[in-house]
Amino acid sequence: MDVQRITVLGAGSWGTAFAKVLADAGRDVTVWARRAEVAGEIRDGHGNGSYLPGVRLPDNLTATADPTQALVGADAVVLAVPSQSLRANLTGWRGLLPSDAILVSLAKGVELGTLKRMSQVIAEISGAPEDEIVVVSGPNLAREIAQEQPAAAVLACTDHERAVAIQRATSNAYFRPYTNTDVIGCELGGACKNVIALSCGMAAGMGYGANTTATLITRGLAEMVRLGTKLGADPLTFAGLAGVGDLVATCSSPLSRNRTFGERLGHGETVEQAQNAAGGQVAEGVMSCSSIRALAQTNGVDMPLTDAMHRVCHEGLDPRRAGAELLGRQNKHEWS
Structure with a gap:
């Protein structure tokens, strides 16, 4: 499969950074932006000051606010919109997608209500088989990648040839993609x-240090493994870039929107105050904690940390009380 012309639907920080990765790998890239002024800045000014100020975008990267124009002749279509708005956006684009294009998902979440993973949502709306959709995951903080700091990612697809095609299309001097x-x-x-x-942000906001962060990361990983294996995932995946790699980066970096949002809650702000401080943006984890919690309950999987985050974000539980409840749970064997 030869992937040369690629469309990225979404001009946020990660969508723009991923478009730069593709362009720096020698591909012809078109970004669709919802706002015409953002499209014009990317196309004519080679930048996206709203999301990646100070980053120059390659000359072989253009943009438009017209999805029809963006999608004409695309060999691959990258979906770079938030997880909870993916269904609505893709429904609008469905009739424009080239029939033979590889669909690539950058969204990270579980859909509220349906409890579907993003590739399942894409398959349902687009009509493409699930085994032909490529998922991108890993420690991918957009600003660092846009600054060409060395990074890696995992490209997951049950059709390995499609994953390899996207691997070739994204491999460059600073970005190393692996397949899975x-x-x-x-x-x-x-x-x-x-x-x-x-949770790590909340702990930091309450003044806790590295021991607490390491504990939350490790016990959070245990929850991920329990849910994943119950649903048919390979436990080894969680030891890789999409598991430990992404977890460490997102839980420890001040560039992480989720960690920063949690830190504000740890300082005592409400979800609404934290959202206002973030320019009206809600971190993905605020919504995903509810859908992941429901998915775990449906499948009989114990995820106490996820449950606590849902209760803090949506039921008004004080973060300090949440911490006390987690520490006060019944003692048990580490791997039980």
Whole structure:
């Protein structure tokens, strides 16, 4: 499969950074932006100051606010919109998608209500087989990648040839992509890490240090593994880029929106105050904690940390009380 012309639907920080990765790998890239002024800045000014200020975008990267124009002749279509708005956006684009294009998902989450992973949502709306959708996951903080700091990612698809095609299209001097066939594990890792990052941010906001952060990361990983294996994922996936890799980056970096949002909650702000401080943006983990919690309950999986984050974000539980409840749970064997 020869992937040369690629469309990225979404001009946020990660969509723009991923478009730069593709362009720096020698591909012709078109970004669709919702706002015409953002499209014009990318196309004519080679930048996206709203999301990646100070980053120059390659000359072989253009943009438009017209989805029809963006999608004409695309060999691959990258979906770079938030997880909870993916269904609505893709429904509008469905009739425009080239029939033979590889669909690539950057979204990390579990859909509220349906409890579907993003590749399942894409398959349902687009009509494409699930085994032909490529999922991108890993420690991918957009600003660092846009600054060409060395990074890696995992491209998951049960059709390995499609994953390899996207691997070739994204491999460049600073971005190293690996392939994987465990789509379930990679998607659940990408969704769950946002919830764990909220907890790490809350801990930091309450003044706790490295021991607490390491504990939350490790116990959060245990929750991810329990849910993933229950749903058919390979446990080894969670030891890789889509598991530990993404978890460490998102839980520890001040560039992580989820960690920063959690830190504000730890300082005593409400969800609404934290959202206002973030310019009206809600971190993915705030919504995903509810859908992941429901998915775990449906499948009989114990995820106390995820449950605590749901109760803090949606039921008004004080973060300090949540911490006390987690520490006061019945003692048990580490792997039980």
